[in-house]
Amino acid sequence: MDSPWSMFGHDVVHTCRSPYSTEHNTGVEVWRVRGDSLGSVWGSALTDNNGIIYFGTKGSDSSLYALYPNGTRKWKFPANGLIWATPAISEEGIMYITTWGGDRYFYALNLDDGTEEWSIKIEASSTSSPSIAEDGTIYFGDDDNIIYALNPDGTEKWRYTTGYNVNGAPAICIQDGTIYIGSGDNYLYALYPNGTLRWRFETGDHIKGSASIAPDGTIYIPSFDGYLYALYPNGTLRWRVSTGDSLAAAGIALGKLGTIYVGTEMLRAYNPDGTLKWMMDAQGYIDGTAPAVSADGTIYVSAGNCLVAINPDGTEKWRNVISDEQVRSSPSIGLDDRVYVGSTYSEYGYLFAFGVFDPDAPTAPTIIGRIRGTIEKSYDYIFRSVSPIGNDVFYQIDWGDGSLTDWLGPYDSGESIVMNHSWSEKGTYTIKARAKDTDNLWGPWGELKVTMPFTYEPPQLPFIQWLLERFQNAFPILRYLLD
Known part of the structure; x- marks a missing residue:
């Protein structure tokens, strides 16, 4: 299933880059869909190869929704636990979901009708988005410090224990299958496909975000110590740059020519050698999210309470307010110039679709x-x-x-x-x-x-104004009426 956006970061190497253009997207709100009860949307929306859109909610709703391209509902799956992270879609048409709280289930759902294929209980809650390897193995982490590898039928292949919570989504090297994932113990782990340690690299603080892998094998990882790291495939440091703030980013995006995009209080664009290309004030903190890049080079970021579209040179294209609080959902790109992003508004979780108006849509009232x-x-x-x-x-x-x-x-x-x-x-x-x-x-x-209320503005009367200024103690009734 060649989906337009099938998992966190778009693909297993987490480029956050779509093969689809959004050059005609003018930031028009095509539709918005609300969950059935109180909650919020923190994960990215996914789009399958039929154009069906999927998103999860956390809160009293805590469900996975499937929508047709026009925003109408196809099905809903109520989960036992909050859907905090972005799900993943397999080539076989199965969706995998981690949950936080509840009975700590990991779910596999049928995309066609939302029915449960299987579910397993894991050791702890999870805010880690699953990634799916070429052989169908599913990788993810949990709050009990564990990295899991599951077979497509839900049986456990192996597990690896780190020193603290594992919150990010695993990145998988296409060439050799190495799995890269960060932990709250400050390390980025590189694991062989059989679950043994290849190497680990220590940063200065915990890692909540996800690694991205460039075509030359360079691994990029954000850390809470405020540095963006670039590592060689053997685990040695290539370079690191200070972003001036703790990197709570969920991940980074890689442009077509190798530009690295990462957000904090600014959106920064780095060249592949680590030099700064440009920096843009998005007028809102980019917190816990990753940018998305379209085929035409437009960058989309969740900044403050807005979705912001940015040109490849770092200038603003458009912005839309989508929340009454900080947006925690990373944008994703679908078909037909569409950009999707989740938010919280008036205590409800929403999914927004931005694009261009259909000429058959009703006129502005x-x-x-x-x-x-x-x-x-x-x-x-x-x-x-x-x-x-x-x-x-x-x-x-x-x-x-x-x-x-x-x-x-x-x-x-x-x-x-x-x-x-x-x-x-x-x-x-x-x-x-x-x-x-x-x-x-x-x-x-x-x-x-x-x-x-209606406010009365008296007419400009230059003569009367002159008269009142000339005789400051006279005409008390006239002064009262004008006041």
């Missing part, structure tokens, strides 16, 4: 109503959108004060609907509304700015 008024008083607003193909439409309305009216309808295309709202605090608010149709095609936002 027109919004008609009072633009000035008083607080605690309800006002009527008229919303109207047209489906170019005549489908019925639904409306979502963001009133600008934190309240959301979610998907009213369906209504006839072009039908005007009336909704009322009141604001409890003084201020200027932007009412935003959008429509989707019965095919789940989402249209753009329409906006209307309103001010509550």
